[in-house]
Amino acid sequence: xxxxxxxxxxVTTFSLRKNGNICVFYYLCEKHAVMKNPFVTSGYAGAEYxxxxxxxxxxxxxxxxxxxxxxxxxPRRLGKTELISHVFDCNEFRESYYCFLVDVYATKSLSxxxxxLGKAVLDALKPKGKAVWEKFVRALxxxxxxxxxxxNGMPSWSxxxxxxxxPVATLDEIFSYxxxxxxxxxxxIDEFQQITKYDDNTVEATIRTYVQRTTNAHFIFSGxxxxxxxxxxxxxxxxxxxxxxIMNLSPLPLHKYTDxxxxxxxxxxxxxxxxxxxxxxxxxDAVTSYIHRTLNVLFSRTEKGGTCSVGMIEDAVDxxxxxxxxxxxxxxxxxxxxxxxxxxxxxxxxxxxxxxxxRFIKKYGLVSPSSVSxxxxxxxxxxxxxxxxxxxSVYDKFFLLWLSRQNLLVP
Numbered sequence: 001x002x003x004x005x006x007x008x009x010x011v012t013t014f015s016l017r018k019n020g021n022i023c024v025f026y027y028l029c030e031k032h033a034v035m036k037n038p039f040v041t042s043g044y045a046g047a048e049y050x051x052x053x054x055x056x057x058x059x060x061x062x063x064x065x066x067x068x069x070x071x072x073x074x075p076r077r078l079g080k081t082e083l084i085s086h087v088f089d090c091n092e093f094r095e096s097y098y099c100f101l102v103d104v105y106a107t108k109s110l111s112x113x114x115x116x117l118g119k120a121v122l123d124a125l126k127p128k129g130k131a132v133w134e135k136f137v138r139a140l141x142x143x144x145x146x147x148x149x150x151x152n153g154m155p156s157w158s159x160x161x162x163x164x165x166x167p168v169a170t171l172d173e174i175f176s177y178x179x180x181x182x183x184x185x186x187x188x189i190d191e192f193q194q195i196t197k198y199d200d201n202t203v204e205a206t207i208r209t210y211v212q213r214t215t216n217a218h219f220i221f222s223g224x225x226x227x228x229x230x231x232x233x234x235x236x237x238x239x240x241x242x243x244x245x246i247m248n249l250s251p252l253p254l255h256k257y258t259d260x261x262x263x264x265x266x267x268x269x270x271x272x273x274x275x276x277x278x279x280x281x282x283x284x285d286a287v288t289s290y291i292h293r294t295l296n297v298l299f300s301r302t303e304k305g306g307t308c309s310v311g312m313i314e315d316a317v318d319x320x321x322x323x324x325x326x327x328x329x330x331x332x333x334x335x336x337x338x339x340x341x342x343x344x345x346x347x348x349x350x351x352x353x354x355x356x357x358x359r360f361i362k363k364y365g366l367v368s369p370s371s372v373s374x375x376x377x378x379x380x381x382x383x384x385x386x387x388x389x390x391x392x393s394v395y396d397k398f399f400l401l402w403l404s405r406q407n408l409l410v411p
Contacts, residue, residue: 044085074249077289105191193228251286
């Protein structure tokens with residue numbers, strides 16, 4: 001939904017896609033202010049909507065100013081990407097550095113990795129002016145013919161995944177550009193553990209070599225699968241061993257989240273009982289994304305001048321789970337029978353340990369330790385479950401609620 005304000009009028013435009021056709025509806029409204037929901041559920045929306053993280057922001061800024069490469073590790077949905085974006089949004093970085101953020105979660109090969117890295121660099125440079133982005137385009141001899149230009153002469157990265165024919169050569173060009181740039185560069189690579197899943201087992205060493213020799217750029221390697229990130233950066237046999245400063249991101253303290261929620265409700269002429277935040281914080285194990293999504297719904301359902309109370313929580317959670325019901329059903333039945341059995345067993349435990357042990361296998365009627373181990377690996381790779389120091393749990397808390405409401409968990 002896009003909202004355009006013209007003096008006392010605004011036009012709300014939204015599209016519905018049905019049978020390949022786009023239907024556009026316009027609503028003309030007069031003298032109504034649009035209230036932005038302060039509990040943003042996707043991406044970084046600016047400092048005004050960023051909840052605290054003052055210490056972590058200062059730590060990350062200090063490390064980058066002092067030319068550290070950093071491994072930023074925490075479970076997904078705790079706000080790693082938003083923290084990086086928040087730091088990049090600081091005046092010092094906007095004015096003195098070129099900052100690039102690339103999410104490699106969807107990549108399956110070095111070719112995909114290089115593709116998304118090149119696109120992220122070009123997209124970040126375009127607002128800086130032609131002289132800036134043109135230097136990067138000139139550096140890309142191996143893929144320059146694939147870069148198109150719109151009617152205004154702006155470049156567009158039109159290369160599809162898997163279409164880079166010589167990824168090492170293109171990677172060399174990108175890193176050469178970073179090394180020769182007129183400003184120091186910071187490159188944040190989100191979900192960096194994905195490179196461990198590529199078929200090519202030389203990728204870690206290749207990227208490490210380029211990182212090591214590029215003195216004009218420093219790197220944030222952000223990852224959510226702790227067992228893979230720890231393996232990369234703390235194992236003496238791996239290329240990235242002792243090459244970074246490791247920074248772990250912990251959940252926000254309850255009191256900071258409560259202060260943020262109370263403040264945002266008050267700024268919009270509403271109020272919220274502090275106990276609401278405490279209940280959500282406990283229910284969702286302090287995971288930012290789930291708390292935020294629920295607060296987003298609660299905020300929208302609280303009238304101006306009204307108070308958000310604990311009694312409103314269940315309806316808000318039901319709403320979120322109900323909207324995702326079809327998705328969860330589809331995901332469950334995409335699993336093999338063995339994967340589904342192990343997934344439901346872990347879900348029933350909430351926090352499962354020793355999943356290949358005889359007690360766990362016997363309790364849930366599983367086949368064998370090797371079968372469980374294979375299923376766990378697949379579930380981890382697909383992000384259905386997480387592994388935090390040997391404790392396995394369902395990654396999506398709303399998925400877990402849906403399973404419970406479908407009576408699929410073992411008491």
